[in-house]
Amino acid sequence: MRLRLKLVKWLLLLLPALGGTLEAAIIRGAVVENLTGKPLSRAQVTAQPIGSGGPAVRVSTNPSGSFEITTLRAGAYIVTASRQNFAPVQYGQKDFRSAGLPVILEDVSSTFLNFRLPRLAAISGRVVDENDVGLPNHDLAIYRNAHPPELIRRMQADERGAYRFYGLDPGSYLLRTVAREYEEGSYLPTFSKDNTTVEEARAVEVNLDQEIANFDVRPKQGRLYKMEGTVLPGLPTATGEPVTVRLTRASEMGRDQMETNRGFRFPAAAPGDYELYAEGPGDGSSNCFILGGYLPVPVKDRDFTDIRMPVPCVRETPVSFYEKRGERIEPQKVQLLARRKDLAGPGETRLLRVSVDRVQLPPGRWELMVKPPANYCVVAFSYGGPRTDGAERSRPDGWNEVSAGSGSGALRFTLSASPGAMHGLVSGLAHEPLSGAPVYLEGYDADSHKRVGDLQMGLTDARGNYQFRGLAPGSYRLLASYEFQHPDTATMEYAGAKLVKVEEGMDAPQDLELSVLR
């Protein structure tokens, strides 16, 4: 670590001298597989300039794993190498979770960089029966070992019951089989090795370039319940047939989907909570942009053989954006992000198009977040429709959960033209200013100890200064460190992130010392 800080200090001294240099510099190098040293062709190498705001330059390695970037101006760069299924590496990284060090290029110079790319981790094993015979084609799910567990993905074991999850970031995971009913019997969802509750589950820790083998699961036999019924689409097709809708069943085991215009039958379900939602084509009007339905189904101790799920026309949802003093803000000036939230976790984030003060939100649970225009921040959110039962009230500048689809609610976001800001200097152990140092800003709910919104990251400039603008009032945590890339809430806590308060219209100075793990 002492060497790293010396290097950073050296970089700092160099940077002012390099400012304004226009001559081209060259980065050459090679990318190899970490475990074997074999050259990696078609790896991507990206040089991202620091401070200048210029575009990143990207090249691919040739069949010998070599690369050359010849069009760079002198300056400081973060250089990253990546290839599919390998962990991306920033030059100078201490380890997988740490940030890379800037590479300083002088004019008319040539720098040689070697990258060793480690493979992402894997976990393999078998799904076996009571005699240790593999259960063929049994589905499994892998979860990040969090509270509650976070579903990562699902796969199907092969005919020997063998499975292999790969492309995993280092960390702790839980394995669980999915409920399955066969002609010869049914199996409950079971965590490795053979427990049905998460508290008794055996977690597994994986690192890069590592495969944990023989992590077997023995599903417990037990009663599953039928989930069958009928969808009732609100529109017919031109031929008079009911419209076909896409029906999704979500649970903490993941999502099952099917298309139907009448009956449906999902695989038998273990006791637990389920959500059904359906979407089909509407008539294109604002009163029927889609057909949609949403139905929570708690499965306890009986079959559901006659679920009747209406899929009526869904009206577009009114939305408005106002400045705090009451002036209307044109929707074109803001970005409204949405992601479906169901029992399998948050879905993909999508940009909602606002048309005539309305947005298209299918029925179900959704989370909404506004990216305000420059020099604005979000200070309030209201929704006339039902909020989700049990949903926590969040800060309006983060994700706001609503229960959409009733047609009765209107979304209203209030923005302030006087956002807060934060700036400061990052210094090293000898109190010297550090350039190119990553600074992380986390919206933070001090009461619930939870992150609000997305983590922001910036790099200090050539003089070691950072700045964040457009901040909503509230609590934040600040951290400057090379030790991490995108630290989570627990890591921010562990690294001693600084708790700060942002007030509307105020630019708070906050100098930081580089956080170093010893």
Add this chain to the structure above:
Amino acid sequence: MNCSLTLVLSLGLAAASHAAVLRGMVVEAQTGRPLARALIVVQPVSGGKGATQSLRTNPNGVFEFPPMPAGAYLITASRRAFAPVQYGQKGWKSSGVPVVLEEARETNLRIALPRYGAITGRIVDENDVGLPEHDVIAYRNARPPVMVGKASTDDRGVYRIFGLEPGAYMIRSATKMYDDGGYLPTFYKDATTADGARPVEVVLDQDVPDITVRPTPGCLYSLGGSIYNPGGGRAPLTVTLVSDMGSESVSTDANGRYKFSPVAPGKYELYAQAQGGRTQGAMAAFQPVEIDRDQSDLNFSLRPQPEVQFAFEDPKGAPFDSSSVQVLARQKQLSGEGAAQFLSLTDNRHTFAPGRWEFSLPPNYAFYVAAFRGPNRETRAGERADGWNEVVLTQSALVKFVLSGNPAAVHGAVTNAARDPVAGVPVYLEPYDAEGRRRAGDLRMVRTDVQGQFRFTGLAPGAYRLLGTFEFQMPDASTMDAAGALVIRAEEGAELAQDVLQYVAATTHQ
């Protein structure tokens, strides 16, 4: 495989009638571990007194049937992902031998189920680094090769194609495009043509390892165009490109355009389909295409799906009573043959997706197919029409079967070397082209009854080969050759009596 109870049955044994007990255990062949919930089916040999019964093994792999009449039974054990076993099989390709349950006696069986075979290996680049998410295809080693399985490599470039029956296979990497170039489909080992491929031999209970393919870099193309759907507006259509590597589908964009990329040079079939509207049925199109360059203007229009009018006539041209006639159909694509299915005809009509189809009528004691007529296909003098008949359907068409009410039949007994009748032995009947020395239709099989008798009816006149043996299950033409199958000739309306000597191989088959 346990074959300790392989017996030649005497007629006296088959006549036994008092309760017998059958119990046993099913285990995994590789490990000897008990197999819970395996399915056991007991079927009496034709003419016996018992009934077909089935049950599943308990958690310890054990089964026991309620007392049943003494006699000869065929016993089959199966479990998901295992190769089913007929008790007494000598090898994978042989048939089970009936087990004789004796009066007031217990019979204990141990059945070991093998797993199907598998082929594993890696797809690697020029530096022996695994290529992730690269598709790999397994073909049965035939001419032309028959696609049987597909897998995708993992992050290490490792693939595993499983569930393979014993036999010879070819492994081929699929087309793949990267940022800086494409890879052609490449057979193991480093060959771009099937003739240069190295076959891989698969047996039960075994993974064939290290079948590593290094795809050949080469030029890939794109295929695109627009599809006109009369009356269908701009609703997206599904377009499917089929080759001997499988199929992929895309949807047309708002302008009705489609595009496939990358595409390796070779022969393809293009299918497009749209749902019908208020006034018309489903619309579709079929277009064979050969790719040797980029094509961005392969445009075509959808037409109503072809409707086939089936007609059934006697040899004099008079209508044939079709109430008992069932038609089998299967689609033929470059990726292989679809499953045969019985057609549900309305007024002897049926609608098909455009493309290549084959039709046949299943054997019926009352008639045989004397001639076939369809688009681009007509039975010529000396040709047989009692097998599959291929047509290309692009528009509505008439398909005619000429049926004769005077089929032939053949019956006889299978005897062993001591001239004793053999009960429960499979007898195979193969329509045979004696001049071309090849199979001329689907193989038929019956087992002899407790008297050792067999009978085939509904035969078209012509040459056939007969074989009675426990050595095989559905032998192919070359196996029939090797076993010295008996060539017979069926005459219209005649019942041929033909006894068959049971074939016993000199060595054990695997």
